[in-house]
Amino acid sequence: MTSSPTPPTPFDLPASELTTRLAEKPVAISPKLLEALSAIAPVSEEVGDRAEHGRDWWPIAIGWAANGQVPAFPGVVIRPTSATQVADILRICSQAGVPVTPMGGRSGVCGGSVPIFGGVALDLCGLNAIHEVDETSLTVTVDAGMFGPDLERHLAGVGPGYSVGHFPQSFDLSTVGGWLACRGAGQYSTRYGKIEDMVVGLTVALTDGRLISTEAKAPRAATGPSLTQLFVGAEGTLGVITSATLKIHRRPGAEARRSVSFANFDEGLEACRRILQRGATPAVLRLYDEIESKRSFGVERCSLIVLDEADLHLLNATMAIVDEELSSAQVEDLAHVDHWLERRNDVSQLAPLWRNHVVVDTIEIAGSWKDLGGTTARLLDALRSTEGTLTASVHQSHAYSDGACCYFTFAGRPTAVDGDDPMEAEARYYERVWKVANETIVAEGRAVSHHHGIGLHRSNALQASLGSAYDALVAIKRTLDPAGIMNPGKLGFGGPAQ
Numbered sequence: 001m002t003s004s005p006t007p008p009t010p011f012d013l014p015a016s017e018l019t020t021r022l023a024e025k026p027v028a029i030s031p032k033l034l035e036a037l038s039a040i041a042p043v044s045e046e047v048g049d050r051a052e053h054g055r056d057w058w059p060i061a062i063g064w065a066a067n068g069q070v071p072a073f074p075g076v077v078i079r080p081t082s083a084t085q086v087a088d089i090l091r092i093c094s095q096a097g098v099p100v101t102p103m104g105g106r107s108g109v110c111g112g113s114v115p116i117f118g119g120v121a122l123d124l125c126g127l128n129a130i131h132e133v134d135e136t137s138l139t140v141t142v143d144a145g146m147f148g149p150d151l152e153r154h155l156a157g158v159g160p161g162y163s164v165g166h167f168p169q170s171f172d173l174s175t176v177g178g179w180l181a182c183r184g185a186g187q188y189s190t191r192y193g194k195i196e197d198m199v200v201g202l203t204v205a206l207t208d209g210r211l212i213s214t215e216a217k218a219p220r221a222a223t224g225p226s227l228t229q230l231f232v233g234a235e236g237t238l239g240v241i242t243s244a245t246l247k248i249h250r251r252p253g254a255e256a257r258r259s260v261s262f263a264n265f266d267e268g269l270e271a272c273r274r275i276l277q278r279g280a281t282p283a284v285l286r287l288y289d290e291i292e293s294k295r296s297f298g299v300e301r302c303s304l305i306v307l308d309e310a311d312l313h314l315l316n317a318t319m320a321i322v323d324e325e326l327s328s329a330q331v332e333d334l335a336h337v338d339h340w341l342e343r344r345n346d347v348s349q350l351a352p353l354w355r356n357h358v359v360v361d362t363i364e365i366a367g368s369w370k371d372l373g374g375t376t377a378r379l380l381d382a383l384r385s386t387e388g389t390l391t392a393s394v395h396q397s398h399a400y401s402d403g404a405c406c407y408f409t410f411a412g413r414p415t416a417v418d419g420d421d422p423m424e425a426e427a428r429y430y431e432r433v434w435k436v437a438n439e440t441i442v443a444e445g446r447a448v449s450h451h452h453g454i455g456l457h458r459s460n461a462l463q464a465s466l467g468s469a470y471d472a473l474v475a476i477k478r479t480l481d482p483a484g485i486m487n488p489g490k491l492g493f494g495g496p497a498q
């Protein structure tokens with residue numbers, strides 16, 4: 001069976017009664033454009049369909065859904081099944097100045113696929129074919145709308161069995177195109193890399209109706225700047241990824257696990273740094289602060305779980321380094337790793353918390369080892385000292401030789417004043433806590449996102465974070481999308497140029 005998007009929570013009103021929370025001036029779709037779109041691919045104007053395509057998993061929108069609000073309605077939803085159809089849709093929408101918001105699983109957590117200027121919701125889930133599995137070079141060429149489980153199921157059935165090795169927590173909810181568009185990271189990234197390390201080339205539909213391939217059919221090339229990487233992380237603002245060639249791996253021959261703890265988070269970070277800098281890259285190397293260790297494993301210290309999978313010789317070498325570097329840590333129950341594996345994709349707590357008026361979200365930053373401990377402590381302080389915060393905690397989730405990603409979780413219950421609607425108090429708290437967080441991260445000079453991306457929610461932080469380099473991105477945007485129709489309002493870009 002083919003996967004499909006999973007909404008974060010039901011709307012608490014019939015779709016026809018939902019109000020719009022965010023819409024800028026929606027751009028109208030003329031009858032002529034509607035007719036031209038319908039001649040390319042199936043078009044839906046049904047209100048429930050438009051409502052589902054008007055939101056993603058941006059946490060605050062869960063609270064809105066519970067209160068009968070949708071972030072924004074697209075004018076129509078269109079469902080192409082081929083790259084040529086996607087290119088044709090972009091061409092006519094660009095000529096008409098009508099916004100196009102590409103979307104896959106709609107599991108983004110930053111409002112990246114919310115069509116705030118209305119227009120066309122481009123549902124890419126119908127692009128879901130595998131084009132080629134190259135068992136010699138170990139690559140797969142796959143359509144952008146394919147979901148994680150469908151891709152892995154297919155690869156497991158080819159020859160001896162293969163895997164891409166990309167397992168985000170949203171594996172069941174997300175597509176290949178969304179992984180690439182957001183520069184995603186899987187939970188096994190320390191061995192297999194982030195999605196930008198896995199991609200070999202792309203086919204991209206541009207707003208002038210052209211389809212371009214960025215694939216060199218070679219492992220590396222010195223043929224100018226990487227155009228593949230230009231579209232990886234562009235979040236649908238420069239063009240639409242219609243298919244991708246990704247590296248694959250033979251299924252690993254062996255697996256090993258470890259569970260230890262440290263007296264404090266900095267000590268644990270230091271051990272992770274030493275492991276990575278000796279060249280060992282265990283697939284999973286997750287370090288939790290005291291709060292998360294207690295919550296997940298009942299441990300009153302800072303837990304580190306390690307899991308690797310690889311050819312036996314490589315695994316043994318990796319684990320020998322891991323064991324040496326963890327020799328002074330306290331050994332914990334190996335069942336902690338099983339516990340993590342069993343619950344790692346469980347997202348069932350999010351909607352009940354929001355529905356219970358607890359504002360909860362996560363912030364994933366990246367920084368070099370030299371500064372990471374200090375930034376982590378200061379960001380936790382900033383989150384905890386924001387009025388309304390109940391708790392803030394952190395774990396290290398993805399590690400590299402030069403630094404790592406620290407992943408923060410905060411929860412707050414703001415007090416409504418003067419009979420204020422609780423939803424408005426929640427919105428103010430959410431805005432406040434994110435502003436404080438982004439300002440802290442930008443001031444410290446760290447990456448404001450490691451893998452969730454920018455979307456709508458972090459648009460201002462991106463400009464602040466890139467500084468004068470942001471102008472180069474604007475220039476590229478103007479060249480590739482002169483009418484400004486591609487996912488307007490995201491990455492800090494404005495509305496369509498009409």
Ligand SMILES: Cc1cc2nc3c(=O)[nH]c(=O)nc-3n(C[C@H](O)[C@H](O)[C@H](O)COP(=O)(O)OP(=O)(O)OC[C@H]3O[C@@H](n4cnc5c(N)ncnc54)[C@H](O)[C@@H]3O)c2cc1C
Nearest residue numbers: 104105106107108112168169170175177178184185236241
């Ligand atoms: C519970 C939960 C856990 C998560 N865990 C992780 C995690 O572990 N790692 C991680 O990296 N992310 C994680 N995410 C975030 C999210 O799942 C990822 O960003 C994912 O890659 C989005 O894929 P999608 O198909 O759902 O894209 P969508 O949400 O549909 O779109 C995301 C963005 O990509 C653009 N886009 C989508 N498809 C294309 C395309 N083909 N061409 C051009 N642009 C496109 C959209 O316009 C939008 O800007 C999590 C999300 C949730 C809800």
